[in-house]
Amino acid sequence: xxxxxxxxxANQLRKHIVTSLHAAKCGHPGGSxxxxxxxxxxxxxxxxxxxxxxxxADRDRLVLSKGHVAPALYAALAMKGYFPKEELLKLxxxxxxxxxHPDMKGTPGVDMSAGSLGQxxxxxxxxxxxxxxSNEDYRVYTILGDGEIQEGQVWEAAMFAGHRKLDNLVVxxxxxxxxxxxxxxxxxxxxxxGDKFKAFNFNVIEIDGHDFDxxxxxxxxxxxxxxxxxxxxxxxxxxxxxxxxxxxASWHGAAPNDEQYATAMADLEKVGEAxxxx
Amino acid sequence: xxxxxKIATRDSYGNALVELGKEFDNVVVLDADLAxxxxxxxxxxxxxxxxxxxxxxxxNMMGIAAGLATTGKVPFASSxxxxxxxxxxxxxxxxIGYPKLNVKIGATHAGISVGEDGATHQCNEDIALxxxxxxxxIINPSDDVEAKAAxxxxxxxxxxxxxRFGRLAAPVINDTPDYKFEIGKGVxxxxxxxxxxxxxxxxxxxxxxxxxxxxxDGIDARVVNIHTIKPIDEDIIVxxxxxxxxxxxxxxxxxxxxxxxxxxxxxxxxxxAPVYKIGVRDTFGESGPAxxxxxxxxxxxxxxxxQVKENM
Numbered sequence: 001x002x003x004x005x006x007x008x009x010a011n012q013l014r015k016h017i018v019t020s021l022h023a024a025k026c027g028h029p030g031g032s033x034x035x036x037x038x039x040x041x042x043x044x045x046x047x048x049x050x051x052x053x054x055x056x057a058d059r060d061r062l063v064l065s066k067g068h069v070a071p072a073l074y075a076a077l078a079m080k081g082y083f084p085k086e087e088l089l090k091l092x093x094x095x096x097x098x099x100x101h102p103d104m105k106g107t108p109g110v111d112m113s114a115g116s117l118g119q120x121x122x123x124x125x126x127x128x129x130x131x132x133x134s135n136e137d138y139r140v141y142t143i144l145g146d147g148e149i150q151e152g153q154v155w156e157a158a159m160f161a162g163h164r165k166l167d168n169l170v171v172x173x174x175x176x177x178x179x180x181x182x183x184x185x186x187x188x189x190x191x192x193x194g195d196k197f198k199a200f201n202f203n204v205i206e207i208d209g210h211d212f213d214x215x216x217x218x219x220x221x222x223x224x225x226x227x228x229x230x231x232x233x234x235x236x237x238x239x240x241x242x243x244x245x246x247x248x249a250s251w252h253g254a255a256p257n258d259e260q261y262a263t264a265m266a267d268l269e270k271v272g273e274a275x276x277x278x
Numbered sequence: 279x280x281x282x283x284k285i286a287t288r289d290s291y292g293n294a295l296v297e298l299g300k301e302f303d304n305v306v307v308l309d310a311d312l313a314x315x316x317x318x319x320x321x322x323x324x325x326x327x328x329x330x331x332x333x334x335x336x337x338n339m340m341g342i343a344a345g346l347a348t349t350g351k352v353p354f355a356s357s358x359x360x361x362x363x364x365x366x367x368x369x370x371x372x373x374i375g376y377p378k379l380n381v382k383i384g385a386t387h388a389g390i391s392v393g394e395d396g397a398t399h400q401c402n403e404d405i406a407l408x409x410x411x412x413x414x415x416i417i418n419p420s421d422d423v424e425a426k427a428a429x430x431x432x433x434x435x436x437x438x439x440x441x442r443f444g445r446l447a448a449p450v451i452n453d454t455p456d457y458k459f460e461i462g463k464g465v466x467x468x469x470x471x472x473x474x475x476x477x478x479x480x481x482x483x484x485x486x487x488x489x490x491x492x493x494x495d496g497i498d499a500r501v502v503n504i505h506t507i508k509p510i511d512e513d514i515i516v517x518x519x520x521x522x523x524x525x526x527x528x529x530x531x532x533x534x535x536x537x538x539x540x541x542x543x544x545x546x547x548x549x550x551a552p553v554y555k556i557g558v559r560d561t562f563g564e565s566g567p568a569x570x571x572x573x574x575x576x577x578x579x580x581x582x583x584x585q586v587k588e589n590m
Contacts, residue, residue: 061348104348104377112348113377116368122338123373126345126353129330133306133351153369156338163333 001044003212004278009079010040011272014241015265016075016088022261024092027100030251032072034176034209034236035143041215042141043076051081054108060138061111061127065120066145066174067101068253073110074098082109118151120144121171125161128169128229139223143172147179149190155200161229162201169229170222171202174209176238178249197231209234243267283422284447287479288386290425291443292317295354295384297426298433299325305433308343308355310336315445316356316386336361340369340381347379352433355381359388359442363404374438375411382432383440388418389530390558390575391446391480393568400563406535408440409508415461416508418442418529418537420482423452424505427459435461442479444530446568449483464511470500473586474518477528478504478537484572485528487579492586499586507537512544519551526554526586530577533557554589556582 001009014036021027043049047060064073071091078085083097090096097106101115111127114120124142131138144154161169173193181187190196194204203225207214215234222230238252239245242264256264299305299321308330313319322329332339336357343353355362362385363370374381385404392400408416415435419425425443432439451467467482468489477485482503489499500522502514519525525545527538538555545551558575572578576585 057350063345112344113372116372119337119341119369119373122341122369123345123348125338126342126347127349128345129342130346130349130351133327134349153335153337153341156333156335157341160332160335160338160342 004275006040006044006212008272008275009044010037011241011268011275013040013072013075013079015268016078016085017071018242018256018261018264018268020071020074020088020091021255023089024255026255027071027092028068028253029242029245029255030178030238030248031066031069031145031174031176033240033242033245034238035069035072035174036240037210037212038143038172038174038215038234039072039076041212041219043080045216046219047141048138051109054082058136058138061140063112063120063124063127063140063142064102064114065124065142066117066148067115067120070100070102073102077109080109117145117148118153121154121157124169125157125166128161128166129164131168132164132166139168139170141170141172143174146173146175146177146184146190146193149173149193150188158197158200158202165227166229167226170219171197171229171231173231173233174236175233176236178238178247178252180249180252182249194231194233201228202231203228204231204233206233207235209236210240241268241271282449284449285422286445286447287419287422287425287443288317288445290422291384291386291429291441292320294426294429295321296324298429299328302352302433304351306330306346306351306353308332308339308353310334310339310357310361312357316384318356336366337369340366341373343381344373344377344379347381353381354384356384356386358399359385359401359404360399363407363440364401367407371411375413378413378437380436381438383438384443385440386443387445388442389444389480390563390571391444391530391568393445393571394565396565397562402532402558402563403535404442405507405531405537406539409535409540413437414508415439415506416442417461417506418479419505420479420503421448421450421452423450423457424459428505431459431461444480446480448480451483451486462506462509462511464514465503465505466500466514467503468499468501470498470522472498472522473524473526474500474502474522475526475528475582475586476502476504476515476518476537476541478507480530481528481577484577484579484582488582488586491579491583504537507540510540510544512548515541515544516549519545519549524552524554524590526556528556528582531557533559554585556585
């Protein structure tokens with residue numbers, strides 16, 4: 001997929017995020033929108049996956065450690081064809097397939113149930129270790145929030161991954177700089193993030209998480225890196241693409257009302273139209 | 279009494295893992311810097327590439343076990359009960375229980391028989407914690423024979439299993455030719471018509487001894503071994519309530535939330551009957567030799583005998 005196509009897919013993915021959250025009347029738009037470009041790249045370019053065979057043994061795996069941004073994952077899976085897009089409108093409803101946080105038992109394409117922060121990275125490490133133990137060459141990706149890395153378990157997992165030289169593991173930190181109580185450096189700063197992963201023997205790549213050239217280069221470099229896991233620290237904008245949500249901590253966990261939804265969709269339409277002109 | 283063979287169930291765990299490892303390539307053993315104490319060191323010696331030392335990081339170990347399980351490995355995550363069920367409770371709940379992953383948790387050093395290390399390491403709460411997790415099977419074997427059978431059965435069962443082992447050498451009581459282990463199936467170790475002592479783990483051997491002491495006083499006590507606390511054998515408990523006058527539960531665990539509570543949960547719904555719970559009475563343990571502590575907390579044969587007599 002070329003850069004323009006990726007941008008168009010990401011824009012479509014954002015529309016699905018906003019639409020599903022509007023329908024759900026609750027959920028987490030800020031982080032879902034900040035991670036949308038990376039999610040798009042993973043599912044439409046990077047990962048070896050097959051919607052017709054969601055559990056194929058040699059597939060690449062994604063553990064969404066920051067599980068509250070499930071709407072971004074669900075949008076990607078629906079767009080890939082893992083399940084009908086209509087499911088997105090039932091997000092978070094009683095009896096629905098799409099739970100508030102990812103549920104591997106109920107949702108095709110979800111490789112791990114996640115959402116309790118700090119835990120997904122350990123599971124991703126276990127998957128990567130498993131590939132090493134049985135000489136398989138699938139790769140494992142995990143997406144963490146920058147607030148999430150305040151959890152101590154993240155660093156237990158990082159220490160283990162570095163120690164075991166798990167070069168089939170890519171940890172992505174969605175560095176949108178905001179958590180529920182404010183900016184991460186005000187609440188309890190995890191900075192410098194890259195240096196911390198370096199200290200745990202990671203290959204660290206810092207990028208603009210909305211620039212597909214940078215995203216592509218980072219994942220390519222990760223693949224070429226042998227003998228150590230890679231951490232991609234992606235600078236992103238919380239709420240990216242929706243004018244009134246951008247850089248607002250208050251949009252961490254609130255759904256748009258009808259009026260806000262119309263504005264959000266108009267914002268994204270505009271982006272889409274601009275991309276068509278290219 | 280004649281000389282009885284004694285072995286700690288943690289040793290049985292280590293030995294059973296080696297047997298399992300020989301038979302099945304997908305068995306992987308994880309530890310958190312306690313391989314010498316949990317006895318997974320024997321597995322490490324035999325299969326170094328399949329023994330994963332996670333360092334002192336039990337929460338991460340449970341997550342790694344979950345990840346391994348998603349790819350078809352059968353991990354046995356090992357630590358002391360305090361850390362496996364206590365520290366890592368939420369990881370066990372969310373990363374193993376909720377997705378119903380095929381992870382086995384080998385928890386050694388359960389109960390006050392940990393001994394000299396004292397209260398911080400004596401876990402009397404693990405059964406209570408694990409019981410609340412949907413999908414979790416809990417097995418607390420009574421001796422070497424049962425522990426080894428339990429490890430095999432845990433492997434054969436698909437889904438999370440919590441295996442509880444002890445540090446103290448326990449007498450071998452199940453080495454009979456017709457011994458059969460089945461998850462969820464209690465065992466009547468001794469028949470009796472007056473009262474029933476329902477025991478689990480290390481306490482089964484003591485319960486049998488106590489029943490013999492009671493017999494001398496003319497009390498005919500049935501002894502039921504509940505090795506699987508979840509799913510519990512409801513039939514054997516209801517039958518005991520119907521056929522004998524009172525149930526005494528015995529466990530090396532808090533009387534809150536453990537075997538006693540599980541038995542009461544069954545009886546209050548199916549067959550209301552008087553129950554007296556023998557166990558750690560809502561208190562922390564302390565340092566001391568295991569045998570002395572079991573005596574002090576009235577969890578040896580004499581203590582069970584005394585409490586039964588006082589609460590008939």
